[in-house]
Amino acid sequence: xxxxxxxxxxxxxxxxSFIISSMGNYLARQGKKVVLVDADLGAANLHTFLGxxxxxxxxxxxxxNRATLSALRVKSGIDNxxxxxxxxxxxxxxxxxxxxxxxxxxxxxxxxxxxILIDLGAGVHFNTIDTFLLADxxxxxxxxxxxxxxxxxxxxxxxxFRQLMNTLGSNGFKDEFKAAWEGRLANGVTTLKQxxxxxxxxSAPMGRIIEDELAGFRLDLVLNQIKxxxxxxIGNSVxxxxxxxxxxxxxxxxxxGVDDFIVSSINNRQPYIETYxxxxxxxxxxxxxxxxxxxxxxxx
Amino acid sequence: MQRDNxxxxxxxxxxxxxxxxxxxxxxxxxxxxxxxxSTSIVSMALEDEFTASDKAEILAGIDNAYHELMVLVxxxxxxxxxxxxxxxxxxxxxxxxxDMFDGPALKRIRKKMGITLDDIARATRIQVQYxxxxxxxxxxxLPPEVYTRGxxxxxxxxxxxxxxxxxxxxxxxxxxxxxxxxxxGTLVGxxxxxxxxxxxx
Numbered sequence: 001x002x003x004x005x006x007x008x009x010x011x012x013x014x015x016x017s018f019i020i021s022s023m024g025n026y027l028a029r030q031g032k033k034v035v036l037v038d039a040d041l042g043a044a045n046l047h048t049f050l051g052x053x054x055x056x057x058x059x060x061x062x063x064x065n066r067a068t069l070s071a072l073r074v075k076s077g078i079d080n081x082x083x084x085x086x087x088x089x090x091x092x093x094x095x096x097x098x099x100x101x102x103x104x105x106x107x108x109x110x111x112x113x114x115x116i117l118i119d120l121g122a123g124v125h126f127n128t129i130d131t132f133l134l135a136d137x138x139x140x141x142x143x144x145x146x147x148x149x150x151x152x153x154x155x156x157x158x159x160x161f162r163q164l165m166n167t168l169g170s171n172g173f174k175d176e177f178k179a180a181w182e183g184r185l186a187n188g189v190t191t192l193k194q195x196x197x198x199x200x201x202x203s204a205p206m207g208r209i210i211e212d213e214l215a216g217f218r219l220d221l222v223l224n225q226i227k228x229x230x231x232x233x234i235g236n237s238v239x240x241x242x243x244x245x246x247x248x249x250x251x252x253x254x255x256x257g258v259d260d261f262i263v264s265s266i267n268n269r270q271p272y273i274e275t276y277x278x279x280x281x282x283x284x285x286x287x288x289x290x291x292x293x294x295x296x297x298x299x300x
Numbered sequence: 301m302q303r304d305n306x307x308x309x310x311x312x313x314x315x316x317x318x319x320x321x322x323x324x325x326x327x328x329x330x331x332x333x334x335x336x337x338s339t340s341i342v343s344m345a346l347e348d349e350f351t352a353s354d355k356a357e358i359l360a361g362i363d364n365a366y367h368e369l370m371v372l373v374x375x376x377x378x379x380x381x382x383x384x385x386x387x388x389x390x391x392x393x394x395x396x397x398x399d400m401f402d403g404p405a406l407k408r409i410r411k412k413m414g415i416t417l418d419d420i421a422r423a424t425r426i427q428v429q430y431x432x433x434x435x436x437x438x439x440x441x442l443p444p445e446v447y448t449r450g451x452x453x454x455x456x457x458x459x460x461x462x463x464x465x466x467x468x469x470x471x472x473x474x475x476x477x478x479x480x481x482x483x484x485g486t487l488v489g490x491x492x493x494x495x496x497x498x499x500x501x
Contacts, residue, residue: 144341145341146341146344146345149341149342149344149345150345153345153346190349191349191350233331234341234342236315236328236331237331237335237340237342237343238342239315240315240332240335241335241342241343241346243315244336244358245346245349245350245354
């Protein structure tokens with residue numbers, strides 16, 4: 001069965017590309033057919049993480065109708081692993097039209113692979129969020145820094161709000177949703193959780209859809225760049241806050257430490273997970289990949 | 301059924317799976333208590349959004365779930381042993397014959413009571429494999445002393461045995477093994493050192 005995984009997190013420089021490219025590499029070496037999609041349209045450089053030069057063709061060719069998505073796949077030099085390259089500076093999420101986006105999603109779903117791994121850029125633009133929502137596994141990266149955690153909350157709130165809007169919209173409640181949003185302040189609604197409660201209160205059918213369709217909505221949390229053992233618990237804390245403050249289901253699938261060799265591998269264009277396959281961080285990436293595949297939380 | 305639902309509900313609030321061990325439940329409980337009663341980098345970003353009363357409500361829910369869970373676990377204990385062993389003559393007979401509560405003796409008593417290891421595991425939240433090591437005196441497979449002591453006590457309590465005498469008997473033999481084990485290690489170490497020297501010169 002085909003699975004789509006997407007990785008996001010709000011802030012740049014927190015290791016999203018490193019993690020998703022390493023997971024792709026690991027899955028490919030396990031014999032899975034993998035396509036990595038570089039959807040960081042503003043600053044695409046996933047190819048570098050795979051030790052490749054910049055591919056000639058990129059998603060720009062797809063959005064400008066010069067090529068099909070499938071034809072844009074390039075071999076990564078690693079068996080079973082292909083890349084759909086992004087384009088640097090030439091495209092930003094704002095420039096993608098609605099119809100193009102739908103076509104993009106349709107074609108992503110049709111790609112032949114066991115795993116389609118999507119790397120997203122920073123920020124909370126709705127095109128980024130919609131791509132994230134396309135995935136079966138929605139991976140959110142956090143690092144133990146307050147600015148990254150702030151951005152992460154911003155990201156997941158946007159994700160959840162968008163999911164709520166899309167779900168209710170596609171069930172014919174677009175106007176009700178809009179009205180509830182516009183009247184939120186008059187009703188004393190200041191948080192996302194209160195807004196969900198408010199929606200349930202104003203309409204029982206909307207409440208039922210929220211209960212039914214959002215029950216399967218879940219985030220998978222990865223804690224990256226931890227330097228101390230005590231920081232591991234940050235993953236549990238964020239998971240708890242997702243559940244108890246936002247009412248969102250979340251799972252803590254693992255943590256990754258720091259290793260200077262990660263940066264030097266990228267600079268030398270060697271995939272870290274291959275060159276240092278027995279290192280602590282490589283084993284942590286492998287464990288996270290298995291947890292995601294097996295649909296389970298990290299073992300304590 | 302109703303009990304299981306309540307148990308699961310409490311586990312959900314404490315963010316552990318229903319098959320979590322007692323120590324995992326406690327660890328999660330303490331972590332959540334700390335998270336919602338202090339400010340950390342994880343909650344700071346949401347200070348404006350969630351008020352002190354939101355936090356207080358969550359904290360109360362966590363405390364309540366933990367206490368309900370403890371009540372449920374305690375209720376489980378006498379149930380599985382079917383009351384005092386004094387009620388069952390055959391069991392009393394066996395216990396009278398025992399002069400030392402070691403692993404095999406505990407196993408004999410348990411079997412006579414018709415209780416399975418799974419029953420005890422459910423009531424004590426100790427993994428079956430540890431209970432089995434305990435009954436087979438596989439000391440090397442058991443956790444460090446303080447934990448093993450706790451396991452033995454929970455086991456004895458689950459069978460409604462005299463906890464103090466079971467723990468005393470069991471731990472005497474455990475410590476005996478431990479001291480031999482450690483001496484043995486040192487002795488082997490010394491011998492290897494000696495052997496190496498002989499080879500060298």
